[in-house]
Amino acid sequence: MTDARLRHGRASLALSFFVQGVTFALLVTRIPAIQDRYGISDGLLPLFLAAVPILAGAGSVVTEKVVARVRPGGVLRWAQPVVLLALLGVGAGNALWEAALALGVFGLAVGALDASMNMMGVSLQRAYGRSIMLGFHATYSLGGIAGASMAWAGAHWDLSLLVSYLPAVVVLLPVAFIGSRWYADGASVEKGLGEAQGKGAASVSFKLLMPLCLVMSFAYIGDSTVSNWSAKYLQDVLGSSEQLSTVPYNVYMVTTLLGRAVGDFGVRRFGAVAVVRFGSVLAAAGFGVVAVAGGAWVGMLGFTLLGLGLCVIVPQTFAAAGRMFPGASDTAIARLNVFNYVGFLVGSPLVGALGDAWSYRGAMLVPMVLVLATLVYAKSFGAEPARYGGGHERPHTVDVG
Numbered sequence: 001m002t003d004a005r006l007r008h009g010r011a012s013l014a015l016s017f018f019v020q021g022v023t024f025a026l027l028v029t030r031i032p033a034i035q036d037r038y039g040i041s042d043g044l045l046p047l048f049l050a051a052v053p054i055l056a057g058a059g060s061v062v063t064e065k066v067v068a069r070v071r072p073g074g075v076l077r078w079a080q081p082v083v084l085l086a087l088l089g090v091g092a093g094n095a096l097w098e099a100a101l102a103l104g105v106f107g108l109a110v111g112a113l114d115a116s117m118n119m120m121g122v123s124l125q126r127a128y129g130r131s132i133m134l135g136f137h138a139t140y141s142l143g144g145i146a147g148a149s150m151a152w153a154g155a156h157w158d159l160s161l162l163v164s165y166l167p168a169v170v171v172l173l174p175v176a177f178i179g180s181r182w183y184a185d186g187a188s189v190e191k192g193l194g195e196a197q198g199k200g201a202a203s204v205s206f207k208l209l210m211p212l213c214l215v216m217s218f219a220y221i222g223d224s225t226v227s228n229w230s231a232k233y234l235q236d237v238l239g240s241s242e243q244l245s246t247v248p249y250n251v252y253m254v255t256t257l258l259g260r261a262v263g264d265f266g267v268r269r270f271g272a273v274a275v276v277r278f279g280s281v282l283a284a285a286g287f288g289v290v291a292v293a294g295g296a297w298v299g300m301l302g303f304t305l306l307g308l309g310l311c312v313i314v315p316q317t318f319a320a321a322g323r324m325f326p327g328a329s330d331t332a333i334a335r336l337n338v339f340n341y342v343g344f345l346v347g348s349p350l351v352g353a354l355g356d357a358w359s360y361r362g363a364m365l366v367p368m369v370l371v372l373a374t375l376v377y378a379k380s381f382g383a384e385p386a387r388y389g390g391g392h393e394r395p396h397t398v399d400v401g
Contacts, residue, residue, distance in 0.1 A: 006127060009184020013120050014139045016080055019176045020113060021143020022150070023087055026165060027106070028227070029151035033161055034090060038099040046349075048100070052107040053341035059111025060341075064334035066112075072119040072330060073183035075112055080176045082109040088169045091161035115337045119330045121315075122322030123185050126329075131267035133315040138260035141311070145253050204331045208324060211377035212317050213339040215276075218370040219313040220343025221350065222283060222306065225367045226252050228348040229360070230303055233290070237360050240296035248303040255307030263312045272316050272381040280374040283309030287368030291361050313374065314340075320381040327385075 027034075035045055063075055086109060089102035121136045147168070154164030227249060235245040259279075266275045286305030293299040321336045322329040347367065354363035 008182040012179045012182040015179045017136045017140040018143040019172045021140040022147035025144040025147025053344045055107030056111035057338045057341040059108040060115040060337040063112045063115040067330045072116040073185050076116040077180040079109050079113040084169050084173050091165040115334045118318045119333050131264040133319045134260045134263035137315040141257035204328050211380040215374050216317050216339040217343035221347035222367045224344050224347030238296045238299045252307040256311040259308045259311035276381050277378045279309045279312040284368045284372045291364040
């Protein structure tokens with residue numbers, strides 16, 4: 001029975017990661033259409049885009065407090081439908097205030113969703129006693145590819161945002177809600193662990209967590225550089241066609257999926273520290289290739305290396321926080337998740353400002369150096385649990401909730 005609960009919990013959580021990948025891709029890949037629909041000026045658009053990760057960070061902070069009373073599965077069960085409905089709201093509105101309201105709700109809910117999903121993933125990994133976090137993030141990448149493909153179809157056929165979003169929401173909303181019946185939270189199984197989480201919250205040392213927070217920020221600076229600047233870089237710097245300039249992000253997402261699909265095996269075989277070091281070097285090499293590329297195809301090779309390298313860092317950062325604070329992993333992950341949005345907020349403006357003031361080739365060297373800085377903190381991925389003792393994870397029974 002225990003094994004069945006673990007399998008069902010793992011599958012239902014993977015489904016939630018997939019749904020979120022679809023949802024987020026549908027939003028970010030249709031930003032130009034959203035801007036046109038609501039008449040958002042170029043000057044106002046960055047404020048709208050910045051508001052989403054800022055509110056998501058707030059949602060993650062609130063989730064830290066909520067999970068002291070409600071398990072992460074309960075938060076996720078309701079946050080995911082709210083995110084989907086907020087996406088539909090973005091497509092259904094007409095007035096600027098409606099767009100602001102829908103994006104605000106999306107941001108707050110997605111912060112709670114990201115935090116609770118990764119809390120549950122770390123908890124299930126502890127229950128399994130082996131690395132499975134990369135697999136969850138692989139399904140997110142798969143969802144991102146599916147969502148980007150849906151968005152491309154909507155743009156290709158000149159469909160309205162509502163028509164583009166409605167089929168996805170109609171299908172995914174009931175699927176996600178039904179799938180939530182099998183959520184399993186491995187951290188709640190031992191009698192009294194809920195109390196340990198509450199007491200442990202105050203003992204999460206920010207000093208110990210800070211290296212992982214920096215790595216999370218560096219990784220998302222790199223990721224946002226690809227998502228926001230790869231098309232412009234290929235077209236304006238490397239002289240590609242407009243059609244070809246759309247390829248790097250798709251290639252990046254595919255290689256992210258492939259890297260995460262096999263990454264757990266690498267962690268089991270070589271350990272998290274070695275995998276993170278390898279990923280950091282590979283991602284830095286990708287940025288280096290992009291910076292010196294003489295043509296579009298060499299540039300795409302660089303973005304391919306980036307996807308394979310960066311894809312392992314974020315899941316392993318969440319997993320490392322869970323190992324470091326096993327009695328307060330929910331608190332640690334909620335705090336760490338805020339730096340996801342810090343990196344996202346910093347990355348795109350940083351590269352854009354450097355590109356305008358200096359050169360876009362030179363701007364690519366900044367995320368390269370930041371990703372390489374992960375090597376300095378790589379030992380944190382193999383750290384023993386703080387204050388709680390017992391560095392060995394072991395499988396145990398889980399409650400379904």
